[in-house]
Amino acid sequence: MMRSLRIHVLVALLCLVTSGLAQAQSLPVVKPEQVGLSSERLGRLTAMLKADVEKGTIPGAILLVARHGKIAAFDTVGVRDPGSKAPMTRDAIFRIYSMSKPITSVATMILFEEGKLALSDPVGKYIPALGTVKVGVEKSDAGGGAPTLELVAPRRPISVQDLLRHTSGLTYGFFGEGLVKKAYVDSKLWVDYPSNAEFVDRIAKLPLIYQPGTTWDYSHSTDVLGRLVEVVSGKTLYEFEKARILDPLGMKDTSFYVTDKAKQDRIVEPFPNDRSIGLDAEFNDPRVAQKWESGGGGMVGTAMDYARFLQMLLNGGTLDGKRIIGPKTVAYMTADHMGGGAVPGPLYLPGAGFGFGLGFAVRKDAGVSPFPGSVGEYNWGGAGGTYFWVDPKENMFVVFMMQSPKQRVYYRAILKDMIYAAVDKPAR
Numbered sequence: 001m002m003r004s005l006r007i008h009v010l011v012a013l014l015c016l017v018t019s020g021l022a023q024a025q026s027l028p029v030v031k032p033e034q035v036g037l038s039s040e041r042l043g044r045l046t047a048m049l050k051a052d053v054e055k056g057t058i059p060g061a062i063l064l065v066a067r068h069g070k071i072a073a074f075d076t077v078g079v080r081d082p083g084s085k086a087p088m089t090r091d092a093i094f095r096i097y098s099m100s101k102p103i104t105s106v107a108t109m110i111l112f113e114e115g116k117l118a119l120s121d122p123v124g125k126y127i128p129a130l131g132t133v134k135v136g137v138e139k140s141d142a143g144g145g146a147p148t149l150e151l152v153a154p155r156r157p158i159s160v161q162d163l164l165r166h167t168s169g170l171t172y173g174f175f176g177e178g179l180v181k182k183a184y185v186d187s188k189l190w191v192d193y194p195s196n197a198e199f200v201d202r203i204a205k206l207p208l209i210y211q212p213g214t215t216w217d218y219s220h221s222t223d224v225l226g227r228l229v230e231v232v233s234g235k236t237l238y239e240f241e242k243a244r245i246l247d248p249l250g251m252k253d254t255s256f257y258v259t260d261k262a263k264q265d266r267i268v269e270p271f272p273n274d275r276s277i278g279l280d281a282e283f284n285d286p287r288v289a290q291k292w293e294s295g296g297g298g299m300v301g302t303a304m305d306y307a308r309f310l311q312m313l314l315n316g317g318t319l320d321g322k323r324i325i326g327p328k329t330v331a332y333m334t335a336d337h338m339g340g341g342a343v344p345g346p347l348y349l350p351g352a353g354f355g356f357g358l359g360f361a362v363r364k365d366a367g368v369s370p371f372p373g374s375v376g377e378y379n380w381g382g383a384g385g386t387y388f389w390v391d392p393k394e395n396m397f398v399v400f401m402m403q404s405p406k407q408r409v410y411y412r413a414i415l416k417d418m419i420y421a422a423v424d425k426p427a428r
Contacts, residue, residue, distance in 0.1 A: 027307060028070045035067035036425030045418040046075045053078035058385075059271055060088035061402040061411075062303045065419060068395050068427070069311060074303070081269040090304065093253055093266045094401045095286060097277065097297040097382030101222040103254075103309065104295035105164055105359025107229050107241050109329050112160075116232050119164070119358075122157035123224065126231045129204035130158060130224070135169060136180040136207030149179045151207055158212045160228070163221040164358040167342040169208030170219040174281045176347050180209040189220075193290030196227040196237060210345070216338065216356060217345040226295020237293045248322040249308045254301035257289040267300070270384070270403040277383035277405050297383070303401045310390050310397040333358040334378045334392075371416040387412050395427040 032039045042065065052058050060078025064071060076088040111117050117126070124131020134151035141147060154169070162168040173184030189202050203220055210217060226237045233240045238256055246254050258264055264287050275283040286300045312319040313334075316327030336355030338344075350361035353368030360378035363369070379389035385402035400415055402408070 026304060027066060027311060029074065030070045030072060032065075032072040032422070033424070035070055035072050036423065036427070037065070037067060037072050038422045038424050041418070041422035042073050045415070045422075046073070046077065048414075048418075049075075049077045058402055058404045058407055060268070061385075061400065062088060062090065062092065063415075064303045064307050064399040064401075065422075066307060066311065066397050069315075071307070080266070082271050083269065086265070088268075089266070091253070091266055091302055092268050092401070093258060093263065093286075093300050093302055094268050094386055094403060095283065095382070095384045096299050096301050096306065096386045096401075097384045098222075099306065099380060099382045099386050099388060100295060100297055100299035102359045102380060103241060103245060103299065104222050104226050104229065104237070105333065106245060106313075106325060107237070107295075108160070108164065108225050109325055109333060109358065110244055111229065111232050113325060113329055117160055117228070119159065119161035121160050123160060123163060123168075123228065124157055126228055127200055127204075127224070129201055133158070133169075133204055134207050135211055136183070136209060138179050147179065149183075149207065154208065155211050156213060158208075160225075161337065161358070162212050163225045163228070165337045165342070165356050166216050166219055166221050167210075167213050167338075168219060168221045168224070169210045169212045169215075169217075170203065170221050170224065171209040171217050172219055174277075175218055178209065180207055183207065190292060190294070193292040195291040196223070196230055196293055196295075199292060200224055200227045213340070213342055215345045216342055216348060216350075218347065218349055220296060222296035222359075223294050226293060229295070237295055245309070245324055246305075248324060249305075249312055249319055251301065251305040251308055254299060254305045254309075256286070256293045256298045256300070258286045258300060259289050268401075268403045270405070274404055274406050281383075283384065283403075303399050306388060306399050306401075307397070310388060310399065314390055314392060314395070314397055334360055334362055334376070334390075336362050336364055371413050372420040373416060381408060381412060383408070385411070387415065389416075393427060394423065396423075 032042055049061055059082045063075045065073040078088050080086045080088050080092050135154050137150045138147045139150050158168045173181050183206055229237055229240055312324055317325040317330045334357050337357050338355040350356050353365040354361045355364050360380055363373050363375055363377040366375050374391050374393035377391045381387035385404045385408045387400045390397040
């Protein structure tokens with residue numbers, strides 16, 4: 001009798017622990033109507049995605065829509081891998097590329113809250129090599145010859161804030177043209193996946209494309225932030241993020257590499273002819289661990305993991321009793337930081353009607369943009385096809401996971417159009 005009672009108690013305790021773990025890794029699921037959304041209208045979007053899979057436009061995708069802290073849609077379509085035809089599953093692991101940037105930005109702001117760095121600090125204070133960089137200025141040849149690059153001193157140092165809002169003067173080589181961009185491509189900065197320290201040493205040898213603080217240009221700024229986190233914290237970027245963000249939020253499948261063989265068949269693959277994310281930049285293989293932990297584009301993860309990260313932000317920096325950052329810090333990060341004199345560059349990815357905060361594009365106007373949304377919404381996406389946005393006014397966020405670089409821009413607009421059309425009732 002006593003033995004039977006002990007067994008029942010142990011089973012009950014095991015169920016309690018298992019239930020707690022499941023709760024920590026998920027969010028409540030409800031019918032769309034319970035949170036003011038239309039099942040029928042959300043269904044149109046899922047039906048369209050299924051039709052696109054049938055047509056061979058995309059291999060597969062996951063759509064997650066949450067409002068008022070509850071999941072209203074968590075749909076999978078198509079396959080994880082066009083080669084194996086394995087069906088898409090909710091726990092599929094995606095290369096999230098630049099959706100790594102908000103995570104690294106939050107890591108930086110944790111150190112900011114602890115007084116270990118200030119946004120006005122020159123980056124050279126922590127990474128001396130970046131205190132001596134020059135700015136490359138293209139000079140045309142009066143005789144009609146090829147332009148040349150003149151190196152001039154920066155008018156002021158790169159600040160931590162510049163790194164967070166992409167006004168550092170750093171750039172990417174695979175977007176746009178020019179002698180500085182070409183220098184980035186030719187240098188093959190990350191072809192051998194160097195350590196974060198080695199990567200920053202290499203980038204410090206290249207010229208800036210703009211004077212710091214003057215121009216928004218999408219860049220390796222967040223990769224440099226990743227190294228800054230390492231220098232200030234004394235830990236690797238992954239060690240710091242795991243301890244301070246990923247583990248507390250239950251983001252158990254988010255990392256830089258998938259070395260656990262039991263997880264590797266969950267990695268999502270694109271079509272063989274859709275693996276390019278830019279000039280001289282191809283899909284990586286996260287199964288092979290490398291030294292580089294790219295804070296700007298190296299992470300992999302699941303839709304649910306990222307949903308938990310976004311719910312934390314929407315909650316003002318906390319989830320399930322775990323505070324990651326303070327509510328005032330979230331508000332500060334998601335405010336527009338472009339008003340201090342910086343102007344959009346030629347390839348201003350946030351688009352019309354948007355400014356840029358500390359790690360996110362931020363909507364400034366209800367109109368202007370060619371797709372709907374609310375003032376105060378913040379978003380970003382990954383070059384492989386992933387995308388998210390958070391709308392505090394509607395108490396809603398959306399995670400879209402796909403591995404199709406060719407289709408990424410198209411679906412971002414469609415998602416906005418069709419999901420806002422499914423809002424039946426204003427947020428309470």
